[in-house]
Amino acid sequence: xxxxxxxxxxxxxxxxxxxxxxxxGLLSGLFxxxxxxxxxxxLFLIGIPPPVAVATGANQVVASSISGVLAHVRRxxxxxxxxSVLLAGGLAGSAAGVWAFNRLxxxxxxxxxxxxxYVVFLxxxxxxxxxxxxxxxxxxxxxxxxxxxxxxLWVHRLPFKAxxxxxxxxxxxxxxxxxxxxxxxxxxxxxxxxxxIMVPAMIYLLGMPxxxxxxxxxxQIVFVTGFTTVMHAVTNYSVDxxxxxxxxxxxxxxxxxxxxxxxxLRAEQLRILLAIVVLSVCGKLLLDLVIEPDELYSIGYxxxxx
Amino acid sequence: xxxxxxxxxxxxxxxxxxxAAPAERIVAGLSQTRVSITANFxxxxxxxxxxxxxxxxxxxxxxxxxIVTVTGPAAPVNVRKKSRVFGIWINTESVEIDAAPRxxxxxxxxxxxxxxxxxxxxRYRISIxxxxxxxxxxxxxxxxxxxxxxxxxxxxxxxxxxxxxxxxALAEETLFQTSFELPANLTxxxxxxxxxxxxxxQVVDHHTTILDVRKVxxxxxxxxxxxxxxxxxxxxxxxxxxxxxxxxxxxxRFIRA
Numbered sequence: 001x002x003x004x005x006x007x008x009x010x011x012x013x014x015x016x017x018x019x020x021x022x023x024x025g026l027l028s029g030l031f032x033x034x035x036x037x038x039x040x041x042x043l044f045l046i047g048i049p050p051p052v053a054v055a056t057g058a059n060q061v062v063a064s065s066i067s068g069v070l071a072h073v074r075r076x077x078x079x080x081x082x083x084s085v086l087l088a089g090g091l092a093g094s095a096a097g098v099w100a101f102n103r104l105x106x107x108x109x110x111x112x113x114x115x116x117x118y119v120v121f122l123x124x125x126x127x128x129x130x131x132x133x134x135x136x137x138x139x140x141x142x143x144x145x146x147x148x149x150x151x152x153l154w155v156h157r158l159p160f161k162a163x164x165x166x167x168x169x170x171x172x173x174x175x176x177x178x179x180x181x182x183x184x185x186x187x188x189x190x191x192x193x194x195x196x197i198m199v200p201a202m203i204y205l206l207g208m209p210x211x212x213x214x215x216x217x218x219x220q221i222v223f224v225t226g227f228t229t230v231m232h233a234v235t236n237y238s239v240d241x242x243x244x245x246x247x248x249x250x251x252x253x254x255x256x257x258x259x260x261x262x263x264x265l266r267a268e269q270l271r272i273l274l275a276i277v278v279l280s281v282c283g284k285l286l287l288d289l290v291i292e293p294d295e296l297y298s299i300g301y302x303x304x305x306x
Numbered sequence: 307x308x309x310x311x312x313x314x315x316x317x318x319x320x321x322x323x324x325x326a327a328p329a330e331r332i333v334a335g336l337s338q339t340r341v342s343i344t345a346n347f348x349x350x351x352x353x354x355x356x357x358x359x360x361x362x363x364x365x366x367x368x369x370x371x372x373i374v375t376v377t378g379p380a381a382p383v384n385v386r387k388k389s390r391v392f393g394i395w396i397n398t399e400s401v402e403i404d405a406a407p408r409x410x411x412x413x414x415x416x417x418x419x420x421x422x423x424x425x426x427x428x429r430y431r432i433s434i435x436x437x438x439x440x441x442x443x444x445x446x447x448x449x450x451x452x453x454x455x456x457x458x459x460x461x462x463x464x465x466x467x468x469x470x471x472x473x474x475a476l477a478e479e480t481l482f483q484t485s486f487e488l489p490a491n492l493t494x495x496x497x498x499x500x501x502x503x504x505x506x507x508q509v510v511d512h513h514t515t516i517l518d519v520r521k522v523x524x525x526x527x528x529x530x531x532x533x534x535x536x537x538x539x540x541x542x543x544x545x546x547x548x549x550x551x552x553x554x555x556x557x558x559r560f561i562r563a
Contacts, residue, residue, distance in 0.1 A: 002347075002348035004344070004346070006525040006528040009491060010490075011347065011491050059543050059544070062551065063550045063551040064551065065551070066547070066552055066555075067552065067554055070555055071555065108384060108386045109396070109397060112394075112396045226544050229543055229544050229547070231540075233540030237536055241528055241532075241539075241543050242345075242524075244547065245546065248550045249550075252550065252551075256558050289394040290393060293388060293395055295460065296387050296388045296456075297386065297388075297456030297460065298388070299384070299461075300383070300384035300385070300397075300400065
């Protein structure tokens with residue numbers, strides 16, 4: 001069954017869209033990631049114009065993150081103070097990102113920047129994850145006990161310190177602001193939630209305890225992607241509600257199935273699987289950049305308010 | 307079967323043709339004057355039919371030929387060219403084309419330049435390159451012509467530009483008809499349909515009608531809201547996403563409980 005999308009102005013098969021939503025939902029249920037980093041490139045592949053794919057991807061991330069946040073709020077594993085500082089940075093980053101997105105679109109380099117960002121981030125994260133989970137699997141076979149000591153990080157010497165009670169931290173607000181801002185930029189340019197960057201940054205850079213990290217990052221992601229959606233809608237008119245609804249519908253069902261399957265697999269196996277998925281998406285995008293295209297010319301469109 | 311009625315109508319019109327017309331004139335109609343883009347729109351077929359009206363028997367010499375064109379709304383486009391920089395392929399050159407139709411189809415009784423002279427093509431702007439207006443390329447781009455050729459090549463590959471010879475049926479040098487497939491990813495606007503009669507590669511008469519392509523219903527509502535009340539639209543998109551996320555978690559918690 002074909003469906004004409006009013007904003008993307010293309011006609012696509014509704015089951016294909018449900019399938020993409022379902023697949024991404026499955027992965028997000030399985031691995032606990034937002035899935036924005038997969039949905040945007042998949043939408044490119046089926047011919048949705050990049051601006052619409054990015055803006056609508058951000059909208060889909062709002063829906064897929066909100067149920068996670070609600071679960072974490074109930075479990076009291078959200079640091080609202082830290083979340084608000086990250087959010088303040090994130091909103092500024094998102095505004096800057098949407099502006100940069102429009103400039104890049106006008107000079108015709110948006111595809112390149114989006115693709116390069118994906119290649120770099122997916123490549124780095126995928127490799128780190130692969131290495132980390134391999135090590136964890138090896139460690140699990142050897143002796144289990146290991147000691148962990150809270151290190152005194154360089155971030156603890158910066159000014160403007162604040163108390164983050166839920167996280168048990170007393171640190172400067174500058175690093176969380178910067179982390180939030182860079183994630184905001186990514187949300188606007190890549191249409192992703194940015195959890196895959198923020199979670200490692202919160203653990204290794206800010207030294208937050210692992211149990212509040214996921215809830216707090218989801219809290220920030222909901223607001224930043226929500227803000228990004230509205231910004232894209234206002235400046236680019238590029239959010240397609242119909243497209244978003246179908247992706248969300250598929251994603252919701254997929255996520256529940258993914259959670260069930262995920263409960264039966266071991267954590268290290270899951271991480272290796274996710275690393276392989278991330279690295280293969282990265283590899284595909286890299287090949288597209290490196291191999292000489294059949295057609296050197298392409299038709300570009302200007303942003304509505306160029 | 308669909309063709310029988312318009313053909314009969316056209317024949318009737320041709321018979322009723324008044325005696326005052328000095329040469330061959332076009333009488334034409336469309337199977338529909340509106341195309342509505344609904345949510346399940348997946349293309350449409352437009353039938354163009356008509357007749358050459360004349361008071362005398364057809365003149366001696368070269369036979370009558372028919373060309374029908376459909377032109378979609380024009381918009382400026384940027385054509386970009388990739389080249390290799392540090393091992394990766396990136397857009398390096400671009401040419402802005404002032405106006406290129408989003409859709410352009412030509413149907414004719416024979417290959418276009420067998421039945422149309424280049425002078426007449428210049429005058430009436432019939433062939434595809436004539437439909438594209440490109441005023442000035444930036445001076446640093448050496449081969450600007452290649453960019454408009456690339457535009458035509460890309461749009462022909464995507465089915466938005468078409469030239470088809472031999473698809474206009476012409477009976478007794480009088481009745482003609484052809485049909486156009488409009489693609490599923492159609493943009494809205496006014497589509498111009500032009501019909502040309504030629505003899506000996508010279509245009510004898512031409513005729514223009516308008517086809518109105520509009521989004522309707524939900525499509526219209528969403529599109530208008532997104533462009534005229536973007537803030538309200540963005541907030542609506544957000545509210546739907548929040549509600550969907552909340553509802554999903556509530557429903558599945560209920561199922562599990």
